[in-house]
Amino acid sequence: MNSREDGALAQAAVTALTGQLALAPKPGLPDPRDLGARAGRRDHRMLRWSAKALAPGLAAMAAAARRTGEPTPGLRAELGAIGRCTEHSVHLAGGGHRGALWSLGLLVAAAALDPGAGPRDVTATAKRIAAHPDKRAPRRPSRGSSVSAKYGAAGARGEARAGFPHVRRALDALIKARSVGATEEQARLDALLTVMSTLQDTELLYTAGPIGLRHVQAGARGVMEAGGTATEAGAEALASLDADLHARAWSPRGSAGLLTGALFLDSLPR
Template sequence: MTSREDEALAQAAVTALTGQLALAPKPGLPDPRDLAARRTRMDHSALLWSANALAPGLAAMAAAARRTGEPTPPLRMELGAIGRGTEHSVALAGGGHRGALWVLGLLVAAAALDPRAGTKDVAASAKHIAAHPDRRAPRRPSRGSSISAKYGAAGARGEARAGFPHVQRALDALAAARSAGADENEARLDALLTVMSTLQDTELLHTAGPIGLRHVQAGARGVLDTGGTATEAGREALHAFDAGLHALEWSPRGSAGLLAGALFLDSSPAAVGSRSGTSISARLRAA
């Protein structure tokens, strides 16, 4: 049985995911401009609908972590089982978000282990959970694991087992952009581009190969090097980058899931409290 706190964590994760979906323009990724799925082949409204189908599974993951109390092998196996059931529910609701479910599921579970933990401590706990093998997982290689083996990319599992370094990079970029006077949409786009600039995205490697990956990384760095999306030059570079990726039909989906993870941690009681002085207990009561 889930508690109010578990459901609040799940809803915060869904809000982070829908917040990521609302950003525009996102280079090569679904955003509100894609209502007819002409460019990304994934209807944006369907993605929003299916994002909400994650909530019960994420709440169950939080409950499992709270009940277990430690990042143990049994918890890892339980999270895997819940995740596979949630993937099935999301597929019935329209599909998508598999990468985001992996990121958010681990972070939600880690946050449930200690509601008082800061963002770095939550990422460290997620790392400990991910370090354990899921012995009940199907014994067939996923596309992501196959691509990771072929190109030597860390992939989603490697990112988690390293403590989500790109989530931390996104959090740092958010803080830097806000401090520089960027509005929230600009700060989040800069965070997304920061992830894109260095992530070895296995989805992108699958569709575009190493040349495509380097192209995306260079394009993201180019926007940031012009001053980011808060500047006129940066906005022009962003639109050109976006148009180019849509024309090539290259989609850096891995970056989107990691940005959602960063937005979830950014909305955590500890993170919000450090910015606004709001206490953790007050945030949990208001959730």
């Protein structure tokens, strides 16, 4: 049976994911403005519902980490097995959230290993877990790993093995925006755009290629260079980028998953 602490970490992660889903306007991503908005052929209501299916698996990951006590190869293998079972449960509930499950699973396990640790310590522990290969993982390459190999992008695994640098950047942007008076929604949008401005998003590389990726990165930088979403110029730039990405059907889903990781770390007690 999972402890109360494991369940609390899992619930914090799910709350971070549903908070990310509720954010609007997210360029190229589903949000509440249109409950039929599509992301990988799944509508927004389905994504919110299936997010709840992550909780049991995340609690099991926290319990495994707490029981093991160290970021060992055995823990990495156990997290991988739990993650694959959780993916199946999420698929039955409507699907989605594969990238968020990867990052949240590692961060939840890291937080369970080091209760009370700050965000940077949690990402450092997650890095140590991710450094171990999952020897039981299926041998077939995923779309993300294929794109990473083709273009030399870090991808989700590279991001984790580097200690989630974009999660840390998102968290820094979140704190900075709040400090200058942005609303919580504006601060979270600024954090998302900060990630989008530099992340080599494998989903974008797959659908839009390197030129498309650079186009999205430049658009996100443009919003931030205009002063961020709390300013009139920044809000106008965001609206233009949002319309552009929706028209092109380009979705920076990797950035959304990393923002979710930042929101989870932000929710941990300091």
